[in-house]
Amino acid sequence: MLPTSETPARETLADLSEGEVLARIFPRLPGAAAQLLGPGDDAAVLSAPDGRYVVTTDMMIQGPDFRLAWSSPHDLGWKAAATNLSDVAAMGARPTALVVAIAAPPSTPIGVIEGIADGLRDCCEALAPGCGVVGGDLSASDALTLAVTAFGDLEGRGPVLRSGARPGDVVALAGRLGEAAQGLELLFRLAVDADGVPDAELAAALRAQHPEEVAAQLAPVPPIDRGPAAALAGATAMLDVSDGLAIDAGRLARASGVGIDFDRAALGENIERALGGGEDHGLLATFPAGTDLPDGFRALGTVTDAAGTILLDGRPHGQGGWDPYRGWDGSVR
Amino acid sequence: MLPTSETPARETLADLSEGEVLARIFPRLPGAAAQLLGPGDDAAVLSAPDGRYVVTTDMMIQGPDFRLAWSSPHDLGWKAAATNLSDVAAMGARPTALVVAIAAPPSTPIGVIEGIADGLRDCCEALAPGCGVVGGDLSASDALTLAVTAFGDLEGRGPVLRSGARPGDVVALAGRLGEAAQGLELLFRLAVDADGVPDAELAAALRAQHPEEVAAQLAPVPPIDRGPAAALAGATAMLDVSDGLAIDAGRLARASGVGIDFDRAALGENIERALGGGEDHGLLATFPAGTDLPDGFRALGTVTDAAGTILLDGRPHGQGGWDPYRGWDGSVR
Known part of the structure; x- marks a missing residue:
């Protein structure tokens, strides 16, 4: 019987050589259309047709970032891919490839690593067809750790930065708010x-x-293909909503030197959850007023000239309650 | 007094926001000449002048890979950069940039992270001028973990693979053998x-x-600039010697379908150490017979047509002792 993510193979990493582990993983991984040279040499070689490439990296660690009782190996591979693909998409780029470093205890069943590989593959195939895994690294550790670096192709377009929003722009979102939280x-x-x-x-x-x-x-399903779609539609700014709408809208506003006024009605019934939830991995973008929003985006509000101010229906939210700056990271202070 | 790697600042990661930590690190990091967009957005953008880029990734974990009693933070940053730069160089490419994900316990003094940043910078400046850190990620973990992904520019040349060695080629090495072990x-x-x-x-x-x-x-000093030099001199195959000369020569031989006959005299007095030592991070390359070897390379032997056979002065080494296949990883079986 072939091992699958549902019936993890029992042999542990300690029973197998690194080469044997890689031989079990590689066939499960998707190839990348951009791959000129894949795994097996000192490094991979990827094509960058327009002479540029987008790069982002992110690490997930057992304990702080996930619990094995809750996440299946497939979930872990899927989420590690999805969150990195989302950062690539948020630049308006099309994801092309991943490299994946995995560290795991020697007692880890090989089926766990195979399940992670299956999750990486299924996520790429579902959310970014043509994107594949072109290389990686395998190490020993006490806590299961996944470090993914993702690449993207801007296809000749300029990257959509956080800093391009202008007063009067429409603020729009692809994806859901608060569900992951x-x-x-x-x-x-x-x-x-x-x-x-x-x-x-x-x-x-x-x-x-x-x-x-x-x-x-x-196992989030971020709207990866909406990143390039937003860029094509003329998005002036965009980011991946990873720390909650309030924090991330604040980042975009500060980077652009603008404010944002959200329509309370557009945020749903549970306003705190919509503003505060983390790990949404939606795409928050701004578009020139009058833009025909691309499929999947819905308007949430407008860009104002009150630099750094996040409002709800034109007013600060709550009675001295919600402080848009609370919880912001220091990079925007 | 400014914090340095010798006097680590006492504030811990738990005392600071992620943004504050990044604000302490970024000024210490070198910029990359290839950087079109650096840290601060969802992803970085790098230039790939010849439409391709080289990618490698590697993870270092406290415990299996290093001990804080032995390695200073500066050593850790240096080594994490050096080993990845070496994989880029082994393709014949010039290293252009790194992204660095660091996970650390909340109790880690910020000075440790600053020291790592200093080590990354000093290694890039010393071994690969123009190469810099263009992005990263910061997470919490129990064990200090560094995941580095490195990029390189082939400058219009083809990558130097492991598979290109031909019978009659000279086998040559840049770097030292056995010293790290x-x-x-x-x-x-x-x-x-x-x-x-x-x-x-x-x-x-x-x-x-x-x-x-x-x-x-x-804090190894691999001969990074010898990688492009070897490519320019017509190297037919090349790899980074990371698991010991015997194992890595075997990999090159198997990938190329050739054998290698080492001159015992060229391997120094301690032959076991030269063949077996790990983490040398020299560059093992093959060149057409008669090639004027580039500075820094010395001849170690010749390529034979006895596929997969590693010899010393034309004979198997030892009396049934040293088995070149022992310790090989499964990928070459």
Whole structure:
């Protein structure tokens, strides 16, 4: 019987040489259309047809970033790919390739690594066809760790920066708000045992009950192809919403020297969740007024000239309650 | 007083926001000549003048890969850069840029991260001028972890693969053999306390006594610029010697469908150390017979037509002793 992510092969990494592990992984990984030279030499070679390439990197670590009781190996590979693809898409680029470094305890069943590879492949095939894994690295560690670097092709267009929004632009979003945070909240509330330890059976039951929220957290589906679509439609600024709409809108506003006024009605019923939820991985973009928004984008508000000010229906949100600056990272201070 | 790698700033990562940490790191990092867009957006943009780029990735983890009692933060940044630059150079490419993901415990003093940044910078400036850090990621973890992805420019040349060696070619090396392994052996023998735990004071004393061997292990100086030089001189095959000469020569031989006959005299007095030592990070290359070897390369032997056979002065080494296949990874079986 062939090992699949559902029936992880029992042999551990300690039972196999690095070469044997790679021989099990490579056939599962998607090739990249941009690949001129793939795995097996000291480095890979990729094509950059317009003489430029987009690069982003991100690391996921067991414990702080995921729990094996909640995430399947397939989920981990999928999420590691999806979050990096989203950063590439947020530049208006088409993702072309990934390199993936994995560190794992020697006791890790090879089926876990195979499941991660399957998740990487399925995510690329679903969200960025033609994008593949062109290289990687395998190391030993105590905590399962995935470091992904993703590449993209601007296809001759300029990158869509955070800094290009202009007063009067429409603020629009592709993707959902607050769902991933809701999934995480549900997991921490309902998928832990009496001692607060993540529990696989409870997580499976929760996932059956709240499939959308839990999947948004464990295996998100960011609107990757909307990045290039936004660029083609003339987006003036764009970013990946990873730390919550309020924080990320703040980043875009500060980088552009503008403000943003959100329409409360566009943010849904749970305004705190929409503004505060993390790991949405939607694309927040601004477009010149009157732009026919590309499919998948919906208007959330408008760009104002009140630099750095985030408003709701023209007013600060709450009665001294919500502070758009609270939780902002220092880079925008 | 400005914090330096010698006097690590005491504030911990837990005391600072991610943005504040980045604000401390970025000014220390070298810019890259190839950088079209640097850190601060969702992704960086790099130039690829000849429409291609070289990519390699590698992860270093506290415990399996380094010990903080032996390696200074500066050493860690240096080595993480050096080993990745070496893989780029082994393709015959000129290194252009790095992205660096760092995961560290929240209790890590910011000075440690600053020291790593200084090491990355100093290594790039010393070994690959013009190469810089264009992006990264910062996460929390229990074990300090560095994941580096490095990029290179082939400058219009074809990549030098492992598979191009031809019978009659000269086998040559830039760099040293066995010194890094000797350094590691010294550290494990003389820089541990009575319980076998790595000890910083003993390591410092050892480094004063054996500076070359210990530095070869903790902060190697691979001959990065010899990679493009070898390509220009017509190298038919090349790789980075990372797992020991015997293993890596075997990889090159198998990939090329050739054998290698080493001149025993060229390998120095300690033949086992020369053949077996890991982490040399020299460049092993083959050149057409009669090639004027580029500066820094010395001949070690010749390529034969006995596919997969590694010989010493025309004979298998030792009396049934050294098996060139022992320790090879599965990828070449």
